[in-house]
Amino acid sequence: MAMTAKQGCMGIVRRLLGEKYCSWFEFEEIPKEKDYYCLGWEDGKVKIQGSCGVAMAAGLNDYLKHYCRVYVGQQTVQNTMPKEPPALLKPVRREAFSEIRYAYNYCTLSYTMAFWDEDRWQRELDWLALCGVNLVLDFTGIEEVWYQFLTKLGYSDGEIERWMAGPCYTAWQQMQNMEQFGGPVPRQFFADRARLARKNQQWMAAMGMTPVRQGYGGMVPSWHGEKYKDVCVYPQGEWNGLTRPAMVDTASKEYQAYGALFYEIQDQVLGGGSRFYAADVFHEGGIRPETLTDDVIGEIVLKTMVNHDRDAVWLIQAWRENPTKELLAGIGRVGREHALILDLSATDNPEWNKSEFEGTPWVYCMLDMYGGRTATHGEPEVLAKEIPNARKRANHMRGIGFASEATLHNPIVYDLLFDMAWQEEPADLEQWLGAWLTARYGRLEDRAFRAWKGLLDTVYKNPGYSHHGGYTQIFNFRPRKEMAYGEIFNELNSSVIKKPYYDTDKLEEAVFLLADTGTIFAGQECWRYDMQDLLRQVLNNRACRLVLRAKDDWEAGRREECRRKTEGFLSLMDACDRLMGLREDTTLDYWLEYARKAGEPYGKETEKLFVRDAKTLITTWAGRKTYDTLADYAYRQYEGFLRRYCRPRWERFFRDWENVSSDEWYDMALEFIEEEEPAGGTRKRMTAAQAARQIEETVELLRKTE
Numbered sequence: 001m002a003m004t005a006k007q008g009c010m011g012i013v014r015r016l017l018g019e020k021y022c023s024w025f026e027f028e029e030i031p032k033e034k035d036y037y038c039l040g041w042e043d044g045k046v047k048i049q050g051s052c053g054v055a056m057a058a059g060l061n062d063y064l065k066h067y068c069r070v071y072v073g074q075q076t077v078q079n080t081m082p083k084e085p086p087a088l089l090k091p092v093r094r095e096a097f098s099e100i101r102y103a104y105n106y107c108t109l110s111y112t113m114a115f116w117d118e119d120r121w122q123r124e125l126d127w128l129a130l131c132g133v134n135l136v137l138d139f140t141g142i143e144e145v146w147y148q149f150l151t152k153l154g155y156s157d158g159e160i161e162r163w164m165a166g167p168c169y170t171a172w173q174q175m176q177n178m179e180q181f182g183g184p185v186p187r188q189f190f191a192d193r194a195r196l197a198r199k200n201q202q203w204m205a206a207m208g209m210t211p212v213r214q215g216y217g218g219m220v221p222s223w224h225g226e227k228y229k230d231v232c233v234y235p236q237g238e239w240n241g242l243t244r245p246a247m248v249d250t251a252s253k254e255y256q257a258y259g260a261l262f263y264e265i266q267d268q269v270l271g272g273g274s275r276f277y278a279a280d281v282f283h284e285g286g287i288r289p290e291t292l293t294d295d296v297i298g299e300i301v302l303k304t305m306v307n308h309d310r311d312a313v314w315l316i317q318a319w320r321e322n323p324t325k326e327l328l329a330g331i332g333r334v335g336r337e338h339a340l341i342l343d344l345s346a347t348d349n350p351e352w353n354k355s356e357f358e359g360t361p362w363v364y365c366m367l368d369m370y371g372g373r374t375a376t377h378g379e380p381e382v383l384a385k386e387i388p389n390a391r392k393r394a395n396h397m398r399g400i401g402f403a404s405e406a407t408l409h410n411p412i413v414y415d416l417l418f419d420m421a422w423q424e425e426p427a428d429l430e431q432w433l434g435a436w437l438t439a440r441y442g443r444l445e446d447r448a449f450r451a452w453k454g455l456l457d458t459v460y461k462n463p464g465y466s467h468h469g470g471y472t473q474i475f476n477f478r479p480r481k482e483m484a485y486g487e488i489f490n491e492l493n494s495s496v497i498k499k500p501y502y503d504t505d506k507l508e509e510a511v512f513l514l515a516d517t518g519t520i521f522a523g524q525e526c527w528r529y530d531m532q533d534l535l536r537q538v539l540n541n542r543a544c545r546l547v548l549r550a551k552d553d554w555e556a557g558r559r560e561e562c563r564r565k566t567e568g569f570l571s572l573m574d575a576c577d578r579l580m581g582l583r584e585d586t587t588l589d590y591w592l593e594y595a596r597k598a599g600e601p602y603g604k605e606t607e608k609l610f611v612r613d614a615k616t617l618i619t620t621w622a623g624r625k626t627y628d629t630l631a632d633y634a635y636r637q638y639e640g641f642l643r644r645y646c647r648p649r650w651e652r653f654f655r656d657w658e659n660v661s662s663d664e665w666y667d668m669a670l671e672f673i674e675e676e677e678p679a680g681g682t683r684k685r686m687t688a689a690q691a692a693r694q695i696e697e698t699v700e701l702l703r704k705t706e
Helices: 005-016 019-024 053-066 118-130 142-152 157-163 167-174 187-207 253-270 294-308 325-334 352-359 380-393 411-422 429-441 446-456 485-489 504-515 525-555 559-582 588-602 604-617 624-630 641-656 662-674 688-704
Strands: 025-029 036-042 045-050 092-095 100-103 135-137 210-214 246-248 276-278 313-318 339-343 362-366 397-402
Touching: 005 019, 005 025, 005 053, 005 118, 005 187, 019 025, 019 045, 025 053, 036 053, 045 053, 053 092, 053 118, 053 187, 053 429, 100 362, 118 187, 142 157, 142 167, 142 187, 142 253, 167 604, 187 210, 187 253, 187 588, 210 253, 246 253, 253 294, 294 313, 294 325, 325 352, 339 352, 352 362, 362 380, 380 397, 380 411, 380 429, 397 411, 411 429, 429 446, 429 525, 446 504, 485 525, 504 525, 504 688, 525 559, 525 688, 559 641, 559 688, 588 604, 604 662, 624 662, 641 662
Parallel strands: 025 045, 100 135, 100 397, 135 210, 210 276, 276 313, 313 339, 339 362, 362 397
Antiparallel strands: 036 045, 036 092
16 A cells, blocks of 8 residues: 555654654645645644645654744754643744756765665665755656667667666766766666665655656767667767767657657656656756757657646756757747756856846755865755745746755755745845754754854855855865965965965864854754864864965975974874764765675675775776866765875875876876775674763864964
8 A cells, every 4th residue: 555645754753753653643645736834733643734745744843943942953953852842832834946856966866865775765865855856856766768769769788788887877867978987786776775765756746746857858878879870869979088979869769769769767766756857967067969950949849748748847967058048939839837957057147137048947055065075055044035036026936945965964944945945035044043953953052053153154154156165175275386265265266375275373263162052062063063173174174274374384394384384284184083973974985885785685796796896986087088177076084084185195206296197196096096995894883971971072183282
């Protein structure tokens, strides 16, 4: 029997709070055209009504935060429940002012979730439901779709194996950027991933979440034209040194046949339950054929979707030059109601305010953590003010969402983003912060509140360009003699960045003030998470300043002063490495163990392959071909990674302060990638007391040094 929305909500309570708390709640689904939830009190229970499962889950989250002082985030939980369910003196009713609440970027599913298992996915889905998310990009299981599709086209198992990218690179293959890296992947892996996808998507459907499936934009293997010489195929060149898949002529009869077959097989593999299809033609490049204009491509790609599903909606990322006006014109000939544009970086680089995508419905998105980089940053003030303002100014805005390249960081911005779905007017940020901290730490303490106000005025006062997530993450920087502050930031606009966008001393004041509340909150996971993240940023900031001074000393011939500073720099890196061992999910062991376990059922070779790919992605990205363009793009500040990979690079550079060749850096990366991992899986998790002590030691180190 299929799960109901009520059962889904009870499951969230059971998993995140405990079985005994199920008796506190009664859920009732009452569908209406507009999403809403109601909180009421009936016979000593909290009665939660809603238009669907995720609306009821959002209501549950509201009650937990504002009545129970309980917090459930993407990674952390503060679930100390009161002895009895707090009664509601009067009913609460809230409507969603954002019809769509969207989650994920293509990249998210590879940078963060490449190897997630069923339990980790369930934890994520529970969190999405509590946030009220109702539209989720999900191409889990797409490998099986492509296997069956290419088999029908006449490809052998060997040919498919050679073409299919490994799990770490699935995102970029689906965006038509690359092929043939990270494999070969065993056939059974495809089937097992499809099984996981069906289970996840059945849960989504019961809760009122719609998965966004893969659309067909004409992608075929790059050698398809050689295999079938009567088919018109356009080569698509390279992307960061990697061969892109080819594209079948959209106006050809083969495209129509291929598209119909692709959608038919996808339904067979994954089941029904979606009308949204994501496809990005010419994403970050590609070669537009002279005989095929964007309006024709837009019209035919959408017609093919609609022929398969008359209610189909084409989900398109607004990124760089896409979507072009011509593509949108072609879509308009079919019907703009059949498209939805994700304005990926609306918080800091909006596209919607130029033309509102020629009248096409769109979603206001936050794009964060490029590659999974870990700087503390965000723009709560923008989210609190600009989302309601955009709704008032725009004619075609349909919702909000996040399109981060990776997640599991900066929880404040995700929590605020989805709260704004139920908020008509701009939020009072200080008032919101007080309620958020009360739930996150279980009580509102004045020093913690003042500390977080200081954070809002420093690291969380993002000017836009720091959104990439690499801001002053010096330990992961590939050293070079010319480094200046902007070089350390390592972005295209680095030449205009002369200093941090916030006062680093004020940040430290706020962090030390929050540290002083450890006597109260050290037992709280959420507090320890925040302290780990903030201290990591302070360590990086200190080290950034120190290495630039060491560089000045070296250039001035002050060798002893330079040596002392470089030793201090390495000591700060070591402290950061120890600090990142505070949580399992900030360790290299954790990242690699998911990869190892994902490959384990298919034999040692696949296990080694998946671990190798997991290490490759966060170092060279995809081997030598991408080293000069994408190396270190997806770095992480993991315990173990800093010590084993980042520290040796700095030690090498400090020997003579001369630039190291790209080949030598690559060789060091390859040595790390090919290094045998120790047997035995992840190391023992720190206890709460050990983690609290690690925080104390880091604070003590910072307070007694410069």
